[in-house]
Amino acid sequence: MLVLLDNARDSAQVTPLLPSSGTVLVTSRQRLGDLIARTGARPVPLAVLPAEDSRHLLETVLGTPVVAAEPAAAAELARLCGHLPLALRLAAANLGDAGGLADLARELADGDPLAGLSVDGAEESAVTTAFSVSYRALPAEHRLLFRRLALVPGQTFTAPAAAALTDVPEGRAGQQLKALAAAHLVERHLPGRYRFHDLLHSYATGRVTADDSAEAGDAARRRLLEHYLTTADAAGRRLIPHFLRLPRPEPAQVFAGTEDALAWLDTEWPNLAAAVEHAKAREYAWHLADALRAFFHHRGHHTEWIDTATTALTAAQAAGDRQAQAAMRLSIALAGVNSGRYADARTHLTTVLDAGLAADWPAGRAAALNNLSAVHQRLGDPHEAIACGEESLRLCEELAIPGVTMALANLGFACGQVGELDAALRHFGRALEIAERDGARFSVAVVLADLAHIHRDRGDAEAAEFYERALTANREVGYQYGEAAALSGRAVLEARAGDDTRAWADAAEAVELTRRIGDRGTEASALAALGEVCVLLGRPAAEHLTSALDIARETSFAWCEAAALTGLAEAALAGGDADQARLHGEAATKLAARAGYRPLETRVARVLAKLPA
Template sequence: MDKPDKVCGKVLHGIARRGMSGSEPPNPADARTAAAFIDRMAELRLWAGKPSLRTLNRLGGTTTSPTGAATDALPTTTVSWVLAGKGLPRLPRMAFVESFVVACLTAGGESPEEIPRHLGRWRAVWQAITASAATDAGARPVRAYHQLPMDLPEFTGRQAELDRLGALGEAVEDATAPVVVTISGVAGVGKTRLVIHAAHRFAAGRFDEVQLWADLRGFHPEEAPAAASSVLADFLRLLGVADHQLPDGLDARAALYRDRLNGRRALIVLDDAATADQVRPLLPGTAGCLVLISSRRRLTDLDGDQTVPLVNFSTEESLRLLRWHAGPDRVRAEPDAARSVATLCGHLPLAIAVTARYLRSHPALSLTDLAGRLATDQRQLTGLSPHARSVRAAFDLSYRALPPGHQRVARLLAIHPGPDFTAPSVAALTALAESTAQTVLDDLLDEHLLDETAGARYRMHDLLRRYLTLQTQREDAQSEPHDALHRLTRHYLDRARHATNLIHPTETRRVTTAPSGPAPWQSPSEAVAWVEAEYDCLVSTVRRAAELPDAGPALAIELVAALYRPLANRGHSADRIALNDLAARLARQHGDRRAEAQFLEDLGTLYGQVGRAGEAVGHSYRALAIWTELGDLTGQRGCLTDLGNSCRQQGDHDKAIEYLQEALAISIDSGDRQGEASVLNFLGLTCQGTGELDAATEHLARSAEIYAELGNRLGEAIALANHGWALQRSGRPREAIPYHERSLEIFRALNDRYNEAEQHWGIGQARHQLGDTGAAGRHWHTAIKMLRDMRALDDEQAAELLTQKIPETPELIRLNT
C-alpha cells in the first residue's frame, strides 16, 4: 500500500469499504474547508472500493487544455498528492474534482442516472468553500503553488521559439534530469513576455501541479540581484515548509528545496537572471521538472542548460503587434509608414508596444507623422547604439506626451524601493491622494509604461527606470527624490506602527509614537498579510533610508523597530538579523544609546531563535550593559528575562532561575507590573522543568492575575495556558481543561492562531488522559490542521500526525510549553 493510501485510511470517519452493497456514496455537505473537502474525496474513493490510481486515471478520461492539447484529467501523481493533503489548504480545480467524483462513482457501481445528482452536491460544496475562501482572504496564510504572473492577451509572434520551447517541454516526459532552458537576449526584446506566455501554455496541461515564479532582479538599476537564499525561502514556504523549520544556510535550503520537489511535476520560472551562480541553487534535482530562465546573458556554464536565443521581431511580427495596439485599419492604410515605424523602433517588442500605445491614444496622428517624429528624435540621439536609440526614442515619445503631473509621478516611480509598488505607496512617494495616484497608475499602465501583477501591484521595466532616472538628472530635480523617499519611509513606518498595535498591542518600547489616523486593517492577520506582501519593499526602504541625508537614518532606525513584532515568526531570520544589525550600527553612529541597546537586545533574541547561542548571549550582555549604564530598569529586566528563558530552553534551570529572580526583583522594586507578570510566567515554566509543580502553578496564577488587572489579554491568556500545562504535568488533567479553554477563548478573540492551536492540543492531551479518546482526537486534529495551515507544521508532518491514533506532540509545542 502506498503512502497516500495509508494517509487516507487513517483520517476517515468510520466509513466502511465498498463491500457494503447499496450504501449511499459519501456526501460532502458537511465540509467547510479545503482540508475537510479533500478528506471527503478520500472517503469517496474508499467507498468505491479504493480503486487504484491507474484505474482512476483510466476512468477519469481526458480533458482539453487551453492550448488545445488532450491531457489526463486525473494524473496519478496529482491524485496521490491531493489525497495525501499535499496541496492543502488549496482546493483542487473543479475539473479535477468532477473527473475524480465521476471516476469513483463509476468504479463503485453507481448507476449513470444517479451520477449527475451526486456530482451536483460536490460542485455546490466546492463553490461554497471557494466563495468562503475569497471572503476570508488574508485571514490566514494559504500556500499557493500557482505563482505565474498573468499572461498578456496581446502576445504575438515568436512562433518558432514557442515551437522550440514546446519540444523541450515535451522532452521532460522522458528526461532523466530536470530540463533547464534559458531564453536570452538584449533588454527590451521580450524575454519576460515569452517566458511567461510559454509557462502558461505548459502549466495548462503537464505542469498543473506546481508552478513557481521569481523575479531575480539580475539587472535592476536600483536593487541588488535577488539572493538565491531568499528566493529559496519563499519557494519553500509555498511548498509547505514551516517558517521555523527554514534552514539558514544556502546549501541546506537548496537541499530541502530539491527534496520538496522530488517526484513532483514542477514548472519553475526564473525571470531576469544575472549569473549561473544565482540560478544554480534554484534548480530541482530530479526528473519531471521544467525550469524556464530569462537572462540578458547566455548562461553557458550552467550544466545541462539549453539556450533559446531571442532576437528582434521580424517585420511581420512587428506589424502584427502594431495592428493589435493601433488597429488593423490604420496599419493597412499606411503600410509603408507602418514598416518605417517598426524599423525606427528597431523591431524591439518593448519599443514597438510603447510607440503603438502612443499611436492608439492619438487617433488623429498618422503613421507617417509618427515615423517622422521618431526619425527626428533619433537623429538627435548621438553617441548611442541603434538599440539604445530605438528604445530611447520610443520612451521620449510617450514621456513627452504625458501631462507634467504624470511625468513627475513616472520619474519618482523609478526610485521606488523594491521590485514593485501599490497605489498607497505611490501616493506617499508622490504626495498625492491615493485615488489620484491610482488614476495615474492606470494611465501609465494604458501607455504600456507599467505592468500590473497580482494583487493590484505594479512593476516598471528596468530600461524605463534607467530612462526616467536620466530624465530626473536632466530636469535638475535631484532634491525631490530625497523628499519623496522620506515621505515613503514615513508611510511605511506609520503602517508598521499600525501593524504592531494590532499584532502586539502592549508594545511600547519599540513603538513610542502613535500611528496617524485609523488602522488600515481590522485584524492582526490582515496586518501580517500586508507585511508579507510589502516585505521586499520594506527591506529595500530601510536600506535606502539609511543612506539618505537629514532624517533618513533616524527613519530607518524607527522602521526596523516598528517591524520587529510584525515580522516575528515569519521565517525571515537572516534578513531580520541583518536589519537589526544595521539599525544598531546606525544608532551607535548617531549616539542613540537607547535604540542601540534595544536592537542589541533584539539581536540576542533573534540569534537565539536560530540556534546561535554564543552570539545570542553576547548581544544580550552588551544590551544589558547599556541598559545598566542608562539606568533603564525595564531594559535590564528584559535582558535578564531573555537570558533566563534561553537557559531554560537549554536545560540549565538553575542559571535560568538565577536570572529570572534578579529580573523579578527589578520589576517589583521599580513597580513594573507588566515586567513582573512576564517574569512570573517564565518562572512558572522553569519550575515545571525542575519538577516544582506547585511553585509553577503559583507563579502562573499570579502572572495571569496581574495581566488581567492590567487589561493585557494576551499576557493573561499565555499565563492561563501555561497554568493548564503545569496542572497536566501535576497529573490533574480535569483541572487543566478549564485553563486551556479560557485561554483558547481569548486567543481566538485575538486571532492568535498558533496559541489557539496549542490550546486545542492541550485539551486533547487532557481528554486523552481522562479516557475520552473521541474528544481528544477531535482537538488534536483541529490543532494539527491549524498548525499546518499557518506553516508551523509542514504538509508531510501534518499528514503523518493525522495518521497516528495518539499523535506525537510537535517539537514547536514542546519548546513553548
C-alpha cells in the same frame, strides 16, 4: 480597406483619421478608453511575450541552432529584456558584438539594460525612445509620479506610497496610478497594488536622476519612509501591543483590528524589509526593523527577521546609537528563541547586558533579562531563569515600565520546570489578571496556555476549560505558537483520560502547525508530546520521540531532550525492552537532575522503578 494607425498618442489624435467605412487597427501604449466608448472599438490588450514565444522570436532572428546551443542563456536574455519583442530584437542585433548569448546576457545583467539595448552606436536605444514618447505625452504631475516611483525600494507600490512620494492626497495619487497603468507605464499587479516592468523601472530611475534635484529626491524618500514607518508601527501595535519598542511618537491607529493589520503587513513587508536595507537616513533602518518585529514574530519569518534586524544592527553600530543596537540585538535574540537558535540568542542578550547597551534604557535592560530568562529555560538552567525573571520583574515594578506580564509569565514557566507548581500558578494567575485588566489580548492568549499546562500537571479539573479558552484566544489573535502549545498540552490531557481520537488529532495537528511556522524548538516539544500521547494510548511512539530528541540536541533544548528521553524510556518499557528503557531512563535522569527538572525526574523514576534489579 484596412487602415493602420500605429502608436497613437491619445484618442484625439486618432478620431479625425477614422474613415467612414473599412476596418481600422489602432496601436497605442494608452488604453484609449474614450475611443472605445464613442465608437464601440474592441480593445485587444497585449501583455509581454510568454517565455516560449520569446524563445521563438530569438530563433527567428538568430536561427534555431544559436538558441539551441545556449538554451539557459537564451531564457535569461529573454528575462532581462522583459519579454518585450522590440527589446529582444535589439538584443539579438547586438549578439555579434557580445560574442554569445551568455556573454550578452551577462553584459545586460551587469550594466544598464536600456543602454545595452542600443545598436549601431545610437545614443538612445529604440526601447528608450519608445518609453520617452509615452513619458513626454504625460501631464507633468503624472511624469513626476512615474519617475518618483523608481525610489520605492521594493517591487510593488500602492496609492498611499505614491501619495507620500509626490506629497499629494491619496485619492489623487490613486487616480494618477490608474492613468500610468492605462498608459502601460506601470502594471496592476494585485487589487490596489502596482509594479514596474523591469525595463521601465530602469527608465524611471534615469528620469528621476535627470529630472529631479538631489534635494527633491531625498525629501521624497524621507516621506515614503515616514509613511512606511508610521503605518508599520501602527500595524505592529495592533498585533502585539505589549512589545517593547524603541521610543518614538505613537502613531495614529489606522487599522480596525488584527486581521487588517496582518493583511497589510502580509503584502507590504517585502517593501519594508527592502527599505531597511536601502534607507539612506539610517535611523529609519532600525525603527522600521523594530516595527516589523511583531509581524515576524506572528508569522514565523525567522530568516527574514534575522536578516532585517542584522542589517539594522549594522546601521546602528555605524551610527554609534547604543539604544538602537540594544533593540536590534533584542530582536535578533527573540528570533533566535523562536527558531531554536538558543545559544545565538544568549550571546546577543548577554552582549546587551555586559556591554551596557541598555544602561540608559531601563525598559531595554528589563526586556533583555526577561528574554534571557526564556533562553535559560531552554538551555537547561531554570534556576538562572528564575533569577533573571525576578530581576526583570523588579525593574518593571520599581520603575513602572512595561513588561510585568511577560516577566511573570517567564517566572511561572521556570517555576513549573523545577516543580514549584503552586508558585507557577500564582505567577501565571497574576499575569492573566493584569493582561485582562489592560485588554492585552495577545498576552492573555499566551498566559492561558501556560495556565492550562499547570492545571493539567496539578491534576486540576479546570485544565480542560483553560485549554479551550487558550485555543480560542490564540486563534482569535492569529498566534500560531500559542495554538500549537495549547493543542499539544490538551492532547496529553486527553490521552491521560483515554480519549484516543481527540488526543491523536490534537497532537498531530500541533506538530503540523509547528512545522508550518518553522519553530524547531516548538516542533521538538510538539513531537515529544505526540510521543507521550502515543505511549499513553498504546501506539508506536519511538519515531516521534527520536525526532524530538534529534531536534532537541540540535538546538540544545535541554528540557525537551530530557522529555524525549523519558518518553523513549516509557515506550521501551511498554514494549518490553528493559535494556533500552534503562538506557534512556538513566540518560534522562542524569540530564533532569543536572538541570533541576523535578517533574521529569519524578516521571522517569517511575519507569526505572518498574525495571528488574
